[in-house]
Amino acid sequence: MSDRHPDPWRAVDAQPTAETMAAALEVRGHTPSQIRLRRRFLKWVPVRERDRVLEVGCGTGVVARDLAALVGRRGAVTAVDPSATLLARARSLSRDAAGARIAFRHADGHRLPFADRRFDAVLAITVILHVEDPLRVVKEMVRVARPGGRVALQDQDFGLVGAAHPDRELTARILDGVAARIYAEPHSGRRLGGLLRAAGLRNVRMLADVYQDTTLTRFSRNFLERRAENAVRFGIVDAPTAERWLDGFNALYAEGNFVLTMQYFGACGLAPDGPRR
Numbered sequence: 070m071s072d073r074h075p076d077p078w079r080a081v082d083a084q085p086t087a088e089t090m091a092a093a094l095e096v097r098g099h100t101p102s103q104i105r106l107r108r109r110f111l112k113w114v115p116v117r118e119r120d121r122v123l124e125v126g127c128g129t130g131v132v133a134r135d136l137a138a139l140v141g142r143r144g145a146v147t148a149v150d151p152s153a154t155l156l157a158r159a160r161s162l163s164r165d166a167a168g169a170r171i172a173f174r175h176a177d178g179h180r181l182p183f184a185d186r187r188f189d190a191v192l193a194i195t196v197i198l199h200v201e202d203p204l205r206v207v208k209e210m211v212r213v214a215r216p217g218g219r220v221a222l223q224d225q226d227f228g229l230v231g232a233a234h235p236d237r238e239l240t241a242r243i244l245d246g247v248a249a250r251i252y253a254e255p256h257s258g259r260r261l262g263g264l265l266r267a268a269g270l271r272n273v274r275m276l277a278d279v280y281q282d283t284t285l286t287r288f289s290r291n292f293l294e295r296r297a298e299n300a301v302r303f304g305i306v307d308a309p310t311a312e313r314w315l316d317g318f319n320a321l322y323a324e325g326n327f328v329l330t331m332q333y334f335g336a337c338g339l340a341p342d343g344p345r346r
C-alpha cells in the first residue's frame with residue numbers, strides 16, 4: 070500500500086483517479102435524492118437573495134451553481150478548493166450557470182485567503198469529514214463570516230448507512246471497517262453541531278436528512294464498488310468475498326428489493342459580534 074493518506078479527497082490532484090473522482094462528484098450532484106437533500110439544506114440555512122456566500126471545498130461546483138441561483142444576480146458566490154483538477158472542471162461546468170457570477174479560487178480551508186467578516190454565509194458541504202483539522206477549518210470559516218452571518222456544514226455520517234443485504238455481518242464488516250480506516254471521524258455528521266459550538270458560534274441548529282435509494286443509482290453503485298475495492302485494499306476481505314458482496318446487491322436489485330440509505334446531518338450557527346479568535 071502507498072504512503073498516501075487513505076482518504077483520496079484529502080489530495081485529489083495526487084490521485085491517478087482524479088478525473089474519475091471529478092466525474093463521480095457530478096454523478097452524485099445529479100442524483101435526484103441528492104439534489105433534494107442539498108437544496109433542502111441550503112434553504113434551511115438559509116441562503117437568501119443578494120447574499121455574499123463563500124463555499125469551502127467546492128469540488129466541481131455542484132453546490133456553487135445552486136448557490137448562484139439562490140443569491141441571484143445581485144448576490145455573489147466565491148468558491149474555493151485545493152484541487153486544480155476539480156477547479157478546472159468547476160469553471161468549465163459553471164460558465165453558463167444561472168444567477169450570480171461564481172468566482173472560483175484555489176485555496177485550502179485551513180488558511181482562507183480572505184479578510185475577516187466578509188461573507189453573509191460560509192458553507193462546507195461534505196468537506197469537514199475529509200480535512201486534517203476540522204476545528205481549524207471551521208474557525209477560518211467563522212473568521213471570514215460577518216457578525217451574525219451564517220456558518221453552515223453538511224456531512225454524511227458513515228455510522229448510519231442502511232443497506233439491505235443477505236449477509237448482514239459481512240456488510241457491517243465492510244462498511245464499518247472501510248470507514249474506520251479512511252476517516253479520522255466516520256461519525257462526522259452527528260458531531261457537526263458540537264464543532265460549530267466549539268468554534269464560538271451561537272444559535273446552533275441541526276438538520277438530519279437521508280439519502281434514500283431503491284433503484285441502485287449510479288451514485289449508490291459507485292459508493293458500493295469503492296467500498297468493496299477498499300475492503301480488499303485494507304485486507305478486510307479477499308477479492309472473491311468482495312465480489313460476492315457486490316453480487317448480493319445485484320441480486321436484491323433484480324428482485325426489486327434493493328435499499329440503500331445514508332444519513333446526512335446539517336448544522337448552522339451565527340457568527341459572533343465580538344473579536345474573532
Ligand SMILES: C[S@@+](CC[C@H](N)C(=O)[O-])C[C@H]1O[C@@H](n2cnc3c(N)ncnc32)[C@H](O)[C@@H]1O
Pocket residue numbers: 078079080081094098125126127128129130131132149150151152155176177178179193194195196199200201
Ligand atoms: C466530497 S468532495 C465535495 C465537493 C462539493 N462540496 C460537493 O458537495 O459536490 C470534498 C471536497 O473537499 C475538498 N477538500 C479536501 N481537503 C480540503 C481542504 N483542506 N480545504 C478545502 N477543501 C478541501 C476536496 O478537494 C473536494 O473538492
